[in-house]
Amino acid sequence: MNFPATQGREAPHAPAPDAEDALAALMDLLRDDLEACNTAIIARMQSPVQLIPQLAAHLIAAGGKRLRPLLTLAAARLCGYSGERHVGLAACVEFIHTATLLHDDVVDESDLRRGLASANAVFGNKASVLVGDFLFARAFELMVADGSPEVLRILSSASATIAEGEVLQLVIQNDTTSTEQQYLEVIEGKTAALFAAATRVGAVVADRGLEEAEALHSYGHNLGIAFQLVDDALDYSAEQERLGKTVGDDFREGKITLPVLLAFARGDEDEQVFWRRVLEERQQNEHDLQHALTLMRHHRTLEDTVARARHYGDQACRALDAFPHSPYRKALLDVVEFCIARAH
Amino acid sequence: MNFPATQGREAPHAPAPDAEDALAALMDLLRDDLEACNTAIIARMQSPVQLIPQLAAHLIAAGGKRLRPLLTLAAARLCGYSGERHVGLAACVEFIHTATLLHDDVVDESDLRRGLASANAVFGNKASVLVGDFLFARAFELMVADGSPEVLRILSSASATIAEGEVLQLVIQNDTTSTEQQYLEVIEGKTAALFAAATRVGAVVADRGLEEAEALHSYGHNLGIAFQLVDDALDYSAEQERLGKTVGDDFREGKITLPVLLAFARGDEDEQVFWRRVLEERQQNEHDLQHALTLMRHHRTLEDTVARARHYGDQACRALDAFPHSPYRKALLDVVEFCIARAH
Numbered sequence: 189m190n191f192p193a194t195q196g197r198e199a200p201h202a203p204a205p206d207a208e209d210a211l212a213a214l215m216d217l218l219r220d221d222l223e224a225c226n227t228a229i230i231a232r233m234q235s236p237v238q239l240i241p242q243l244a245a246h247l248i249a250a251g252g253k254r255l256r257p258l259l260t261l262a263a264a265r266l267c268g269y270s271g272e273r274h275v276g277l278a279a280c281v282e283f284i285h286t287a288t289l290l291h292d293d294v295v296d297e298s299d300l301r302r303g304l305a306s307a308n309a310v311f312g313n314k315a316s317v318l319v320g321d322f323l324f325a326r327a328f329e330l331m332v333a334d335g336s337p338e339v340l341r342i343l344s345s346a347s348a349t350i351a352e353g354e355v356l357q358l359v360i361q362n363d364t365t366s367t368e369q370q371y372l373e374v375i376e377g378k379t380a381a382l383f384a385a386a387t388r389v390g391a392v393v394a395d396r397g398l399e400e401a402e403a404l405h406s407y408g409h410n411l412g413i414a415f416q417l418v419d420d421a422l423d424y425s426a427e428q429e430r431l432g433k434t435v436g437d438d439f440r441e442g443k444i445t446l447p448v449l450l451a452f453a454r455g456d457e458d459e460q461v462f463w464r465r466v467l468e469e470r471q472q473n474e475h476d477l478q479h480a481l482t483l484m485r486h487h488r489t490l491e492d493t494v495a496r497a498r499h500y501g502d503q504a505c506r507a508l509d510a511f512p513h514s515p516y517r518k519a520l521l522d523v524v525e526f527c528i529a530r531a532h
Numbered sequence: 533m534n535f536p537a538t539q540g541r542e543a544p545h546a547p548a549p550d551a552e553d554a555l556a557a558l559m560d561l562l563r564d565d566l567e568a569c570n571t572a573i574i575a576r577m578q579s580p581v582q583l584i585p586q587l588a589a590h591l592i593a594a595g596g597k598r599l600r601p602l603l604t605l606a607a608a609r610l611c612g613y614s615g616e617r618h619v620g621l622a623a624c625v626e627f628i629h630t631a632t633l634l635h636d637d638v639v640d641e642s643d644l645r646r647g648l649a650s651a652n653a654v655f656g657n658k659a660s661v662l663v664g665d666f667l668f669a670r671a672f673e674l675m676v677a678d679g680s681p682e683v684l685r686i687l688s689s690a691s692a693t694i695a696e697g698e699v700l701q702l703v704i705q706n707d708t709t710s711t712e713q714q715y716l717e718v719i720e721g722k723t724a725a726l727f728a729a730a731t732r733v734g735a736v737v738a739d740r741g742l743e744e745a746e747a748l749h750s751y752g753h754n755l756g757i758a759f760q761l762v763d764d765a766l767d768y769s770a771e772q773e774r775l776g777k778t779v780g781d782d783f784r785e786g787k788i789t790l791p792v793l794l795a796f797a798r799g800d801e802d803e804q805v806f807w808r809r810v811l812e813e814r815q816q817n818e819h820d821l822q823h824a825l826t827l828m829r830h831h832r833t834l835e836d837t838v839a840r841a842r843h844y845g846d847q848a849c850r851a852l853d854a855f856p857h858s859p860y861r862k863a864l865l866d867v868v869e870f871c872i873a874r875a876h
Contacts, residue, residue, distance in 0.1 A: 235696055237703065291662065291665060296657050312640040313639065314702055315699070317638045318698045318702060321694075329692055332681070332684040335681060344673045345673060347668075348669035351665040352581050352584065355579075355581045355583055
């Protein structure tokens with residue numbers, strides 16, 4: 189089998205300057221830890237089967253923003269941890285995330301027929317699945333190497349929850365009768381579960397009690413929901429375009445996200461007919477995305493989605509009240525701002 | 533998203549009567565253990581997301597032959613184990629196997645264009661991937677629940693090796709310059725690694741020493757290679773047709789297996805041109821499979837593949853010399869015969 193030369197994946201969200209600063213401050217604070225984590229990531233993605241590092245590098249080494257591993261590193265330090273175990277666990281968290289990205293790239297025949305582009309176009313479905321499986325297995329090896337039963341329990345359970353969230357997303361896709369509750373369950377699974385596990389293990393390696401572990405779990409969980417809400421708003425935002433990403437990917441896939449659910453619920457009969465045609469029957473013509481954006485603007489659904497994100501972000505911040513002031517606490521609070529400010 | 537009603541997957545290989553008896557004897561010997569394992573499997577594949585048990589049942593509950601979990605159960609009993617831990621680990625092994633089957637079902641656009649059928653036609657690529665991920669995560673939860681660091685190490689490392697084998701298979705696919713050594717690496721990864729881990733953990737739960745663990749590892753490893761060699765021969769065998777399965781699936785996919793590698797190596801120039809056209813360029817017409825079968829018969833490549841399997845089967849049997857005579861030892865020896873006799 190011949191694989192074409194590697195093409196660059198779309199750039200990660202380039203946030204607004206202020207937001208960027210918040211993340212940069214965290215990266216600076218954790219510079220040594222992050223470097224050790226990057227070294228662990230590169231070392232553990234190697235394999236004699238060349239396609240594996242080749243495809244993994246496509247996503248992993250190209251240097252995403254490493255948000256999830258940064259959370260593990262920061263949470264451990266916030267808890268006063270001074271060892272090295274958090275580095276391997278941060279790498280583990282990044283591997284789980286990357287495996288999920290690769291599996292998200294897998295497309296169905298129906299999507300191919302509709303001509304949806306995908307990062308997997310370069311390597312194909314099979315390669316995305318199998319290299320994702322390898323990274324997932326590597327993530328488990330990293331947890332096992334850590335050896336803590338509690339860490340293993342948290343991360344293996346998060347992995348099952350992520351998969352459940354992804355399957356639920358598939359099930360409610362193209363169905364405008366989906367409820368906000370179902371949408372929330374999807375993002376709690378596919379996004380918030382890993383954020384929560386990533387921060388919780390920080391307290392566990394530091395050998396802190398249940399209260400700190402639950403506070404960091406709550407921080408990660410609420411931050412994850414806020415992050416995904418903003419992502420789902422960005423998909424319909426001109427901001428997205430300014431950042432070099434395509435607007436309307438979710439629309440073309442018929443993905444059910446909050447901006448759409450709100451527009452459907454607030455729409456009149458004609459509008460609901462429109463949404464059913466484009467999302468359920470997926471009969472879309474070239475002017476439909478523009479019309480969808482107009483309806484969202486009219487019903488202010490993007491603003492309301494971001495407002496909802498801000499609500500979860502506030503809860504994330506409040507969860508950190510359990511910890512005394514420190515540069516790590518401040519940096520984690522700033523990360524919340526970073527996640528939400530991307531929308532502006 | 534609407535999912536059509538579940539269709540039956542193709543029946544598992546129905547072996548010749550004698551071979552069937554060997555497996556039936558093992559199932560009978562382990563009746564209570566197997567029942568407990570089936571109960572664990574059903575319990576652990578549940579999820580509030582209905583598509584998960586629905587799709588998993590498609591493969592898991594329909595009752596395959598449960599060969600891999602039977603190996604774990606038998607290995608533990610062979611080692612004199614009298615507890616219950618082997619039941620959860622047997623379920624774990626079956627989950628890893630089923631996740632792999634689901635991910636094998638994922639097809640590329642090129643395969644769709646060529647009209648290759650797949651079990652995933654019912655649910656689609658995405659569902660196969662995501663439900664496979666769920667089962668994989670469940671497998672890790674089962675290992676974590678067992679708690680033995682050694683068991684965790686064996687099974688997480690096997691998972692990484694399986695993924696490497698699957699990726700290597702993809703890489704050498706459609707390439708007639710692949711070597712027998714590469715083919716062996718593929719089947720060691722995709723099949724033998726799980727057989728070896730399945731039997732090795734039997735010795736570990738029984739708290740036996742390294743010698744028994746390595747003997748059972750060797751048994752599983754060699755049995756796995758023998759099993760896959762027979763599978764690859766069966767794909768081109770009239771026996772396969774008699775058993776209600778399609779002949780030539782590997783051929784249509786351009787999969788490089790030993791029967792093909794031997795035919796290519798032994799073929800004259802015209803024959804090599806033929807193999808390159810059908811497997812590399814995948815230009816196949818309706819008479820090509822028949823011609824391929826004629827060439828294989830002429831060069832006796834199916835017989836030689838099965839002879840190779842018998843060689844590995846003998847090594848599997850010899851590995852059990854480390855254990856005293858017992859009904860479990862006899863049953864495990866019979867399983868070797870079962871795996872090979874499928875070819876006749």
